[in-house]
Amino acid sequence: MKFHRGQVSVYLALVLLAIIMLVMMNVGVFLAVSAKNKTMNAGDAAAIAVAKMQGEILNRIGVDNVLHLKAALAGDVEKCAEIETRQLRSCFLDPLEGIRIGSEAAEANGIEIDDGMAEILSRHVRDIRLYYLTNPRLYPEPWEGAWExxxxxxxxxxxxxxxAGPDNANFMNGARDHHLIDKGFYEAVLGRNWCWFKFNAPGLISSYSSFRDWAPLPTDDDETRRRSCVNSEIYSLHLTIRSGSALELLGTNLVMKLTGATIEEIALAPLLSDRNQKWFFYDENHWRKWWEIDPSGPWNFPVFGEVHQQYDIRGAAAICRVSREIPALVSGSPRTGVWSAAAKPFGAVENEEGEVDTVVSLNNFVTSAFSSSRLVPLDSVGGKCLSTADPVWMRHIMEHLPDYALHGPRHLSDCMYCSALVMWERDSFRSTGRIWLKYHSDDCVRLSPGPGSGGGTNHGH
Incomplete structure (x- = not known):
């Protein structure tokens, strides 16, 4: 076969174009993967930095706990009161510094300012002044002027x-324990994951008829909700204050171990038996063994393998969310890459038998025990508090849901969660789910928590 000169030129031009396209595609893939890796590194660095801060605050409170014992041993009433005030301020205010610390770690990894995350927190500042300050009965101040x-x-x-936004904030005026504020519900609707309803909302798909069937959303003036105003809402340490005699709360042997005092010296210290003294303890609702994350079944533990005894404890943890623009591949528009990472402070203490043990082994009394911070699976610390740094999700909860509760899905915005509510309202959609569950519910297998078809979550790292 003979090629004319013009045909050869066209052929070479096509080959050159193909090479250029291949190079561009490879460069695009490299840039996209590089941006994704940098986003992950930024989120990981932010979470570790904040968890380190949590450990440092816990250590300070622990040091003060022991100093409080020694002050009580010496009969120094004024010193005891000073220490109690310092501890309370540390527990309530100092974790807020994690926003700056996490953001600095993210900035060092090339993350830009996220106005959406800032708006969530700025809006919460307004809520504090609008609701917390004006409702002292529902939001009691730990000390006068604390909320301001x-x-x-x-x-x-x-x-x-x-x-880097706090993705596991525990806002006191935030709605909880309602399917409408559970991301899994929306993901199940959009993904037609009928097994989710079997495991997480049995009966809902068959009993629901319209938006009026929903239980009322929790409100700021709901007096049935328990509020603890000891911990920060953001990067909480999950501590609790117990008033009482140190000898009754800790036992004489532990007081002797922590203070180095003799039994005779303790007998001459009435402040150690004073029931008005306040001591900081780990909150047992949060500082529990890993395998107790969900007593209903071992599948809810997201880690395989042995957990060393001294680290077999949950508790304070930080989840940081970062986002970055990911370059487009050859054609199309850039997209936003999001990464949430979790970390927690780790440490150990010597128990009363002289063995290395978990930090709670001293009757849950807080001591200086934390020496490192490490990444942990999101599912092991996040629970239903995930996504408090997701602007789209938080806007849906704060702005769209109240309107939906009053008027239904007719006038909802076009966010993805609103689209799920529109789908859910159609009886034909729910009928499809009912029929599927009737014939295939036995095929549903719950391997781990979350909205995935087999259980799992999209944030199990």
Whole structure:
């Protein structure tokens, strides 16, 4: 076969074009993968930095717990009161500094300021002044003027820009324990994951008829909700204050171990038996063994393999969310890459038998015990508090759901969660689910928690 000169030129041009396209595609893939890796590194670094901060605050409170014992041993009433005040301020205010610390770690990894995350926190500052300050019965201040000081510290923390948002914040006025604020519900609807309803909302798909069937959303004036105003809402340490005699709360042997005092010296220290003294303890609702994450079944433990005894404890943890623009592959628009990472402080103590044990082994009494911070699976610490740094999700909860509760899905916005509510409202959609479950529910296998078809979650790292 003979090629004319013009045909050869066209052929070579096509080959050159193909090579250029291949190079561009490889470069695009490299840039996209590189951006994704940098996003993951930024989220991991932010979470570890914040968890380290949590460990440092816990250590300070633990040191003060022992100093409080020694002050009580010496009969120094004024010193005891000073220590109690310092501990309370540390527990309530200092974790807010994690916003700045996490953002600095993210900035060092190339993450830009996220205005959406900043808006969530700025809006919460307004809520504090609008609801918390004006409802002292529902939101009791740990000390006079605490909420205003808290709001100011939060404003200061976000003033430099938010690059890593707190994704497991425990906002006191946030709605909980309702399917409409469970991301799994929306993911199950959009993905037609009928097994989710079997395991997480049995009966809902058959009993539901319209938006009026939903239980009322929790409100800011709901007096049935328990509020603890000891811990920060953001990067909480999950501690609790117990008032009482140190000898009754800890036992004489532990007081002797922590103070180095003799039994005779303790007998001459009435403040150690004073029931008005306040001591900081780990909250047993949060500081529990890993395998007790969900007593209903071992499948809810997201880690395989042995957990060393001294580290077999949950508790304070930080989940940080970062986002970055991911370059487009050859054609199309750039997309936003999101990464949430979790970390927690780790440590150990010597128990009363002289063995290395978990930090709670001293009757849950807080001591200086934390020496490192490490990444942990998101599912092991997040629970239903995940996504408090997701602007789209938080906007849906704060703005769209109240309107939906009043008027139904007719006038909802076009966010993905609103689309799920529109789908859910169609009886034909729910009928499909009912029929599927009637014939295939036995095929559903719950391997781990979450909205995935087999259980799992999209954030199990």
């Amino acid at each position: 000081e808290y709001a100011q510290r939060l404003e200061l923390a976000i003033a430099g820009g938010v690059r």
